[in-house]
Amino acid sequence: MMSYKIAIIGSGPSAFYAAQEIFKSEQTIAVDMFEKLPTPYGLLRGGVAPDHQQMKTISKSYDKIASHPNFRFFGNVTVGESVSVDELTDRYHAVIIAIGAQTDRQLNIPGEDAIGSHTATEFVAWYNGHPDYQSSIFDLSKRSAVIIGQGNVAVDVTRILAKSTDELKQTDITNQAISILENSQLTDIYMIGRRGPAQAACTELELKELAHIHNVNVQVHDDLVLSENDQLEMDASSKVRKNIQQLTTIKATGALDSARKTIHLMFYLTPVEIIKNGQNIQKIRFEKNKMQGDFGHQKAVPTGEFIDLDCDILFRSIGYRGVPLNGVPFDQKSATIPNQNGQVLEDNGNPCQKLFVTGWIKRGPSGVIGTNRSDSIETVRQCLASIESTSIAIDSDVQELLELKNIRSISFHDWKIIDEYEQAEGKRVGKPREKLTNIDDVFNVLNNGVA
Ligand code: NAP
Numbered sequence: 001m002m003s004y005k006i007a008i009i010g011s012g013p014s015a016f017y018a019a020q021e022i023f024k025s026e027q028t029i030a031v032d033m034f035e036k037l038p039t040p041y042g043l044l045r046g047g048v049a050p051d052h053q054q055m056k057t058i059s060k061s062y063d064k065i066a067s068h069p070n071f072r073f074f075g076n077v078t079v080g081e082s083v084s085v086d087e088l089t090d091r092y093h094a095v096i097i098a099i100g101a102q103t104d105r106q107l108n109i110p111g112e113d114a115i116g117s118h119t120a121t122e123f124v125a126w127y128n129g130h131p132d133y134q135s136s137i138f139d140l141s142k143r144s145a146v147i148i149g150q151g152n153v154a155v156d157v158t159r160i161l162a163k164s165t166d167e168l169k170q171t172d173i174t175n176q177a178i179s180i181l182e183n184s185q186l187t188d189i190y191m192i193g194r195r196g197p198a199q200a201a202c203t204e205l206e207l208k209e210l211a212h213i214h215n216v217n218v219q220v221h222d223d224l225v226l227s228e229n230d231q232l233e234m235d236a237s238s239k240v241r242k243n244i245q246q247l248t249t250i251k252a253t254g255a256l257d258s259a260r261k262t263i264h265l266m267f268y269l270t271p272v273e274i275i276k277n278g279q280n281i282q283k284i285r286f287e288k289n290k291m292q293g294d295f296g297h298q299k300a301v302p303t304g305e306f307i308d309l310d311c312d313i314l315f316r317s318i319g320y321r322g323v324p325l326n327g328v329p330f331d332q333k334s335a336t337i338p339n340q341n342g343q344v345l346e347d348n349g350n351p352c353q354k355l356f357v358t359g360w361i362k363r364g365p366s367g368v369i370g371t372n373r374s375d376s377i378e379t380v381r382q383c384l385a386s387i388e389s390t391s392i393a394i395d396s397d398v399q400e401l402l403e404l405k406n407i408r409s410i411s412f413h414d415w416k417i418i419d420e421y422e423q424a425e426g427k428r429v430g431k432p433r434e435k436l437t438n439i440d441d442v443f444n445v446l447n448n449g450v451a
Contacts, residue, residue, distance in 0.1 A: 003028035004387050005394055007088045009079045009325070010098035011035035012042020013369045014359025016062040017376035018096050023068050025384055030070045032092070032398060036078040037131065038410045038442040039418065040066075042100055044369065045435075046130045049156040050171035051163065053432055058369060066412050074402070075410030076439065080326040082407055083398075089354045091398050093387040096356045096379060097328065097337060097344070101320035101365040107148070111274025112316070116281035120147065120157045120317035127160060127177035129435035134176065140184035142312035146284055148271055149317035150193035151201035157315050158191045159209060162216045162261050172426060172433045190264045190309065194300040196291055197222065197247050197267055198230035204242035210263055211250045217259040220251040221266045232295040269307070270300060274314065283308045320365035328355060337361050342379025343386065356383045414446055421445045 006022055008015045011033050019031045039045060041059050048055050066073060077083055088095045104119040106112065116139060125133040145161055147154045160168070165182045193200055197220075200207075211218050224247055226234065234240045247265070255262075269286035276282055285308050289300035322337075324330035329347055331338050337357045338345040344355035358379040359372050367375075402409055410418075418436060425434035436442050441451035 002391060002393070003030070004093045004390075005030045005032070005091070006383070006387070007031075007092040007095045007398070008033045008098055009085075009088075009095065010042060010100060010359070011040040011073065011075075012098065012100055012359065012372075013044060013058070013062075014100070014362075014372035014376050015042065015096075015098035016065050017373045018098060018358050018380050019068075019071060020065045021377050021380035022384070023065070023070070027384070027388065028070070030072070031068075032072045032074060034077045034079050034083070034088075035073070035075045038075045038415075038439055039436075040073060040075065040412070040415055046125055046128045048128075048369075049124075049160065050128065050173035051159065051168065053171060055369070056172075056432075071412070073410070073412035073415060074398070075415060077402065077407055077409050082405060083401065085325065085327040085355075087401060088398070091394060091396050091401070092354070093390055093392075093394060094354050094356055094383050096358060096383060097325060097361060098357070098359045098376075099322075099325060099361050101322040101335065101360040103321050103323050104316065105319045105321045107271060107316055107318065109271055109273055111276055111281070114274050114276045114281040114314075115279045116312065117274055117314045117316070120149070120153050120315045121320060123157055123160075123315055124153065127173050127181075129172075129174045129437040131438050134174075134437050138180060139313060140180060140186055142185060143187045144190070144310050145186050145188070145313045145315065146190045146192060146309060146311040147315045147317050148192055148284075149201070149319070150191060150265075151317060151319065152203060152206050153320075154191055154315075154317035155202045155206040155210060157317060158189055158263055159206075159213065161186060161189050162210070162213050162263055164214060164260070167214070170430060172431055172435060174435060174437060176437075186261060186313075188262050188264060190266060190311075192266045192269050192271075192286070194270045194289060195267065195298065196230060197224055197244060198226060198233050198240050199291075199298060200243055200247075200267075202243070203239060204246045207243060207246040207250070211246070211253065213263075215256065215258060215260045217255045217262040218250050218253070219255070219262055219264050220247055221264060222268065224248055224251060227291065229291070229293075229295040229298055233298075236296070268300065270302065272306070274311075275308065281311055281314055284311045284314065320360065322361045322365070325361075334364060336364055341382045342375075343382050353386070356380075408443070410442070410446075418442055418445055421449075421451075425451075
């Protein structure tokens, strides 16, 4: 029987669900997974909030997939840079791209470059120990933080800024982040949406968590009066209904005198300018909105009325954005790789024979971890249907190419050594793990047993 080789680029949830689906095939298929970081799991490790440890246990099911005898992991290999996509298509029957959405959307307003204006993705990557973000500086020495956007990433950032470090110290947040958060002087954290409470992108459980942070008040600034269209949206969606119920409960809860911090939830405000004092952020100017349009498609429409809000540090949390992979078609508008059922399409609309795509770089940055499973199933089915019509055997192994290029890759066995080391280091201080945050430490542990 013919045996096949498939490469997967990326090692986040969509990559592992693709590998899982491939191994369900009756064919003999080898899967090589390439990851630019030394460690696997993508946003499960670098995006999911450290105080959501239960969620991170999903990695155990990925380890099970990785234990398949036909699975190999190549960490510390950047496809598109040190190895080209063409070099992979030469060595595999198919290549599945699962690189996620690696940057953030821009507000495109004056002052976005002010000192103190950050993206939420940078902050999240920093506190989660992503090696590329450890030199970022977040000044929490003043009083007021503003988060623009009301998705679940905005809620994560708000919660991490609001929680006491006594609570966070029991998570796998980095030591560096703890020491900065420990000295935080923030008293007011504003999470601001351009539309209304019925359109808030976050979910009820996450709002509820905000309401239960020890010694923190949550203030809903707007009246929760629903328009006819909001009411229709609420009737049509349990998510909207639950969010409104949660916001109503929060609004009715009395403020604690002993509160250390206040979270302010504000709606109907679009940021139009970041006002600087010299190079530093000072205020944000918002234009007030009203809602217009049919139910389900209500848009924020500016009213011509403005307010300024003092701001010492800003986190722009308006969504992730995909980046192109060298040698692969890319649609700038949607920041995704054009595809049909997961098969990559050339600029002229023809399918690329060996290229497939899954996850956020396929459908855009939406949905929860589990959403990637059905996405990857669709892509793998399309991929298997395509390669099963191939009868060319491929002998050359990527290992030779990596040796030729002098690339020291990290195997899954190496990762398990790192994993054990991180967990042991964490255990000494009562944390689930202490992450290694740079590649030198990773190789020191692999070579000498200590970072
Ligand atoms: P998101 O859910 O798409 O939220 C983006 C937010 O930014 C929305 O409030 C959006 O408002 C706002 N926005 C977009 N453009 C804007 C602009 N130009 N000006 C002002 N506001 C703007 O994105 P996300 O929070 O980055 O989350 C990404 C995905 O990961 C989501 O599917 C999320 O559920 C998931 N996630 C889940 C969890 C969890 O399960 N706990 C945690 C983190 C992330 P509009 O609604 O008006 O567009």
